[in-house]
Amino acid sequence: xxxxxxxxxxxxxxxxxxPDMADxxxxxxxxxxxxxxxxxxxxxxxxxxxxxTCPFCRSPEREWVEAPPSxxxxxxxxxxxAAHDSVRASLPYNVAVVAFPECGNVRLVxxxxxxxxxxxxIGMTVFLAWECHAxxxxxxxxxxxxxxxxx
Amino acid sequence: xxxxxxxxxxxIGHTAFTRWGGIQxxxxxxxxxxxxxxxxxxxxxxxxxxxxxxxxxxxxxxxxLLQVALAxxxxxxxxxxxxxxxxxxxxxxxxxxAAVEGGYADHVVIVRSLCQGQTxxxxxxxxxxxxxxxxxxxxxxxxxxxxALLVQRYRYxxxxxxxxxxxxxxxxxxxxxxxxxxxxxGRPLTMEAYLASRMVAEPFRVPDCCLETDGACAIxxxxxxxxxxxxxxxxxxxxxxxxxxxxxxxxxxxxxNMPLENYGGCNVEVVAEEVFGRAGLRPADISVAQIYDHFxxxxxxSLEGFGFCGRGEAGAFVEAGGIDWPDGRLPINTAGGSLxxxxxxxxxxxxxxxxxxxxxSTRQVKDAQTAFVCGGTGVAPGSAAILAA
Numbered sequence: 352x353x354x355x356x357x358x359x360x361x362x363x364x365x366x367x368x369x370p371d372m373a374d375x376x377x378x379x380x381x382x383x384x385x386x387x388x389x390x391x392x393x394x395x396x397x398x399x400x401x402x403x404t405c406p407f408c409r410s411p412e413r414e415w416v417e418a419p420p421s422x423x424x425x426x427x428x429x430x431x432x433a434a435h436d437s438v439r440a441s442l443p444y445n446v447a448v449v450a451f452p453e454c455g456n457v458r459l460v461x462x463x464x465x466x467x468x469x470x471x472x473i474g475m476t477v478f479l480a481w482e483c484h485a486x487x488x489x490x491x492x493x494x495x496x497x498x499x500x501x502x
Numbered sequence: 503x504x505x506x507x508x509x510x511x512x513x514i515g516h517t518a519f520t521r522w523g524g525i526q527x528x529x530x531x532x533x534x535x536x537x538x539x540x541x542x543x544x545x546x547x548x549x550x551x552x553x554x555x556x557x558x559x560x561x562x563x564x565x566x567l568l569q570v571a572l573a574x575x576x577x578x579x580x581x582x583x584x585x586x587x588x589x590x591x592x593x594x595x596x597x598x599x600a601a602v603e604g605g606y607a608d609h610v611v612i613v614r615s616l617c618q619g620q621t622x623x624x625x626x627x628x629x630x631x632x633x634x635x636x637x638x639x640x641x642x643x644x645x646x647x648x649x650a651l652l653v654q655r656y657r658y659x660x661x662x663x664x665x666x667x668x669x670x671x672x673x674x675x676x677x678x679x680x681x682x683x684x685x686x687x688g689r690p691l692t693m694e695a696y697l698a699s700r701m702v703a704e705p706f707r708v709p710d711c712c713l714e715t716d717g718a719c720a721i722x723x724x725x726x727x728x729x730x731x732x733x734x735x736x737x738x739x740x741x742x743x744x745x746x747x748x749x750x751x752x753x754x755x756x757x758x759n760m761p762l763e764n765y766g767g768c769n770v771e772v773v774a775e776e777v778f779g780r781a782g783l784r785p786a787d788i789s790v791a792q793i794y795d796h797f798x799x800x801x802x803x804s805l806e807g808f809g810f811c812g813r814g815e816a817g818a819f820v821e822a823g824g825i826d827w828p829d830g831r832l833p834i835n836t837a838g839g840s841l842x843x844x845x846x847x848x849x850x851x852x853x854x855x856x857x858x859x860x861x862x863s864t865r866q867v868k869d870a871q872t873a874f875v876c877g878g879t880g881v882a883p884g885s886a887a888i889l890a891a
Contacts, residue, residue, distance in 0.1 A: 373633055429703070
């Protein structure tokens with residue numbers, strides 16, 4: 352397993368993750384290189400973003416389940432303007448919504464870090480790749496091909 | 503003939519509209535006050551008779567200070583649509599109607615003042631969005647990018663061409679050319695210029711995105727009985743409604759976990775059923791529509807979600823001129839809308855709906871009997887209204 356490289360798809364001067372009571376555990380799992388979603392112990396549904404109670408049945412009994420290291424590209428856009436000063440040198444960059452069919456199709460907003468405009472097609476499989484963000488937080492990003500040495 | 507207690511719209515007013523940063527010598531509050539005075543003057547009402555205030559999207563205007571400025575002896579009703587930001591346009595109208603018909607106030611003004619040059623540009627990062635940890639670190643900063651993802655998915659599911667999106671931008675820009683208040687008056691848009699314009703967030707180009715502007719709007723609501731003493735022909739509110747489907751609080755402005763089957767939509771189905779049900783009308787009964795146009799692609803999704811077109815059919819409908827004034831089946835945004843008149847969070851669209859019902863639009867739809875207006879879409883809660891002449 353390789354350590355995340357110093358280079359990152361988007362600069363670490365971007366807004367940092369500020370964990371709150373509902374999502375701190377999600378980010379702790381990320382820092383251990385585990386992408387986990389919540390599953391309700393009562394109704395068995397996967398949900399995201401993290402919440403204290405299940406948004407389908409209100410049960411407070413939740414567990415964290417590790418997602419597979421691949422996902423389906425559900426939607427994406429290439430962004431051509433800097434809505435935050437930090438990304439001015441990164442244009443154009445992509446933002447992707449990926450879905451996890453094995454986890455009830457919960458969706459995650461992320462980036463496909465090796466995709467240039469024209470490389471992305473909705474429905475394609477993309478592969479988990481960790482990157483270091485501000486304050487050492489690892490972010491779940493994705494690649495077109497699996498990283499060597501990763502499952 | 504409406505019953506005496508029925509609420510109706512009797513006054514409309516707005517300030518000058520400029521591009522963001524264009525108004526520096528007046529505050530957002532000053533502009534709100536000016537818009538309210540204009541609405542009262544339009545109605546022929548003593549501004550001191552205003553005893554109710556409502557707004558949406560956390561408008562910064564303080565109603566008690568507005569009461570002071572108006573030298574109004576009574577404040578009897580004050581409310582703010584809770585959540586939904588620009589989705590609240592017609593929700594504020596619903597509040598005003600409820601206040602008047604419930605007897606909580608006699609003359610309620612809806613006001614929205616928005617100077618992006620004095621506060622913040624809506625096309626840029628804002629740190630107080632829901633679930634911001636799950637969007638901002640990935641560079642998803644602002645609505646043009648967030649809503650682009652919905653339209654990209656819609657394009658994948660139903661097909662959508664750039665010329666179809668352009669048809670909406672061109673229709674709104676053409677309408678603005680006759681509106682003296684429109685920011686984009688004198689700047690017509692051609693298909694060639696649209697296709698050559700800069701990409702913002704695929705599939706949106708610059709002309710697909712609403713303006714960032716400064717200005718304020720106000721709308722005055724009272725009862726049919728009181729309207730008899732006023733200057734304008736009162737406009738009936740056949741229905742005004744708010745609503746959302748499930749899980750849209752985790753929708754496009756948050757983590758994109760609204761229901762999978764609704765992803766390529768814009769969360770208007772609940773509002774559609776409520777507003778048409780209350781009015782006892784169908785989409786085919788509408789003469790003219792003012793559809794919230796933060797982004798061209800969302801107008802397409804709205805045309806389908808509210809039932810003006812079948813699923814996947816809006817692109818062909820707009821490309822064939824269906825929304826064009828004067829000959830389309832459903833002319834929309836006849837003053838230019840948020841794309842070409844001004845972005846006052848949709849309250850200018852509601853004003854234009856009133857003008858159409860009075861016969862006072864600069865692009866009047868002949869014999870228009872009913873006007874449909876909606877607030878911002880893709881958010882929760884959204885809202886819509888149906889007006890009648």
